Amino acid sequence: MISIKNLTKKFDSIVAVDNVSLDICEGEVFGLLGQNGAGKTTIIHMLATLIKPTSGTALINGYDIIKNSSKVRKNIGIVFQAPSSDDMLTGFENLKIHSYLYSVPSELRIKRINELLKLVGLYERKDDIVKKYSGGMRRRLEIARGLIHKPKVMFLDEPTLGLDPNSRKSMWDYIQKLVKEEKITIILTTHYMEEADTLCDRIGFINKGKIIAIDTPQQLKLMIKNNNNYDDNNNTDRYIGDTIKLYFKVTEDIDAKYNNISPILTKNIEILKSFKFVKKVIEKKEVGNKNVVLILHVDDINHNLPIILKSIDNVESIEFSQPTLDDVFFTFTQGKIAEEPEGGFMERYAQYKKND
Amino acid sequence: MGINQILNYKLVNNFLHIYAIWLREFKVYLRERSRIVGSLFTPLLWLFIVGSGIGSSTTLSIDVNYQKFIFPGIISMSIIFTSVFYGAYIIWDRKFDFLKSVMVAPISRETIFIGKTLGGMTNSMIQVFMLLIIGLFIGIEYSLVSILQIVFVSVILSFLLTALGLGLGSRMHSLEGFQMIVTFVVFPLFFLSGALYPLDNLPDWLLFLTIFDPATYAVDALRNSTLGIATYSFEFDLFLLFCSTVITTLFGILSFRKMRAV
Structure with missing residues (x-):
């Protein structure tokens, strides 16, 4: 057409x-x-x-x-x-x-x-x-x-x-x-x-x-999603892909209890790391919320989320996200945003004429 | 379809396109009441305030009062302002995207130009008719012939000047251009036309300048038909008006062809 x-x-x-x-x-x-x-x-x-x-x-x-x-x-x-x-x-x-x-x-x-x-x-x-x-x-x-x-x-x-x-x-x-x-x-x-x-x-x-x-x-x-480069230490500067956040609740003082929950957490981390589709597990303590959080980078969240939830214990709540076209947009235009003056092409052209 | 039918079809469509552009202009004009009132008020100020004010202390070499004398000039003035403004208004049209939507239609730039020129002409003519009625109150006497002559000359002058305004406006890209047109086109056209003074006793340099103002011949022709006073013959006036119209129309069409759509 x-x-x-x-x-x-x-x-x-x-x-x-x-x-x-x-x-x-x-x-x-x-x-x-x-x-x-x-x-x-x-x-x-x-x-x-x-x-x-x-x-x-x-x-x-x-x-x-x-x-x-x-x-x-x-x-x-x-x-x-x-x-x-x-x-x-x-x-x-x-x-x-x-x-x-x-x-x-x-x-x-x-x-x-x-x-x-x-x-x-x-x-x-x-x-x-x-x-x-x-x-x-x-x-x-x-x-x-x-x-x-x-x-x-x-x-x-x-x-x-x-x-x-x-x-x-x-x-x-x-x-x-x-x-x-x-x-x-x-x-x-x-x-x-x-x-x-x-x-x-x-x-x-x-x-x-x-x-x-x-x-x-x-x-x-x-x-x-396939564009994430992990270095030797399994780090990536900006991860774009399916992400799951698992929240483990700690009811009392987090520092006192952290040791108690730790064995469960360690076990869970081991299970998670054994999955091929889990690329990375990040552990985080959120003191204010009295939570321990595991952030997972995974492949194909739609199929693998149920598997993860079945195999681990003590999860209180979850959050998950998938890349949107916004991420695609940022990936393709990465680092170029600040360089461009405001406005459309004709405005830039006018600016160029002025500087000429 | 025979060749005649195709030609006929094309011609009918062309008229339809011109009609569409004209219709848009006409409807917009009718709905902008404040513009109609405003555009009529200026000539009235000139006719009654300037006409009476200057008229009270001026005696012309010809036996007619000053207010009556400038009446044909005020008709011309009204046409000059309305037509050129209307044409130059295209700068605004281009600022918004309305004109783009017309330029992307499968019609030629000439069609747009003619439609718009007829639109501007209509606006001017509506004012001319209103002024003619006002003329009755200051004692202007019309005959059928003089009315036909006035209408004819006014139609030519408004076509001529709308084309000029459109041509100039389509070459301008900023609203400051509008002010330039007012200062360097509208006022000289008006002041040099002899609308406010007789041409007979002018110094040579001023007389020389009036020759190049097409409005001079319109004022002369209008004064001829309303008051029977004239410097040139009616035919001579018409001839120069025709020539000027051809020139501004060509200028307008060329400008429209070259006009950037975006």
Whole structure:
């Protein structure tokens, strides 16, 4: 559906997008992730024919973004980062004007507009001026607007930016409904890893204009789990992986009792260390909470947690965690955060111009 | 589909696209009531305060009172301010993402330009009609011919200046650009047009400058049709207005083609 070939964009000597190649299948939800200024929006703007690539090209539904931009435009819908609906017009009027711009046949126009307003849950508010809409409603209206001409591909540039958690959740529902009912291909950018995890079939991480990893969210998480390097003393500077915390309760003074509980603890540690899937056991006393804690680094927590719990005694409570896409994000962008100035690429570019 | 049908289809769609852009501008204009009231108030200040104030101590070489004399000039002023402002307003449009959503639609930049120019022209013309009614109260007499002439000249002038404003605005990237346009375009257009003074007794250097202001010919033509006073012939005025319109339209279209979408 989308085939990106060596796409490159330079602004003077700064490379915003660096030789990106990528194929996206029909009906896929593809997430572009990366820090501010990584080049996500620039890629979307090139695919949407709003800016011309310096070199390379892309095909969307078989049409070249450079040679056949008007055909490309008929095949895409886009929701921009900043709100772009006309707030002096009603929701209905916004869609009507765009139905004219996209030459939607007159006999289908009203029917299509009403269908879309129902799809995004704005039908009851269609005759209200957009100024009176909430942020979430505006975003939904823009999605409806992007769908007015039944595009094959939809670009969503941070569709839930600035929305409260409830609106974000309902936005996700609408997007998922869209994929199911309209069967369209979606490229979305986001800074919310949970969002990418929920919505995307595949994710591409971009750093400084280059794609540095593409895979399903599950595979990406697996990838970073296998990325822990233990040194000779079995230490790792930053562990990313499945973690279990076992709490052993000490009811009275911890220092007096610690010796009593110690044999049980030692036995438990031995059992735990005998498991192949337990990579590391860290012992910790939490004096204030009168607890002794064992922190375990393990493989495949889903299968191995029951085994662990069956084989050890005296556990009072447990905590466990698995790596999230946040961890994936940090892994891929490690140490690079402080170097970058605030803002998007164009801000950096302006800064660069000023310094020049 | 035959070639005629395809051409027909394309043409109809093109009109539809222009209509869509115009419709958006028109609806927004109608809903911004404060803008309509505000834009009418300035010409009224000029007509009644400046017109009466200066008029009370000025005698023109021609036999007409000063307030009546500047009335065609105030119509032009209203068109100059509304049209150029409207065009330059595109700087704001570009600050937000609304214009992007139009630029990503499968329509040409020329279509957007024409739609927007017609939108600005409509705004100006609404004000012209309101001013024409006010003209009745200061004793301007219209005939069918003069009304048609006034409307015709006003339509050309507002198209010309909206195109100019859009062209300039689409090249600006900061809101300070708007102020530049006001200072270096709007005020010179107004002050050099002869809206406030007759051209006949001007010093040579000033007369020379007025020649390059397209609004001069609009003021002259309007004064010709409302009061029967003119420096140039009506046909000559129209001819120069046409030429200027062609130039600003080309300038506007070229600027729109070059305009960065993001």
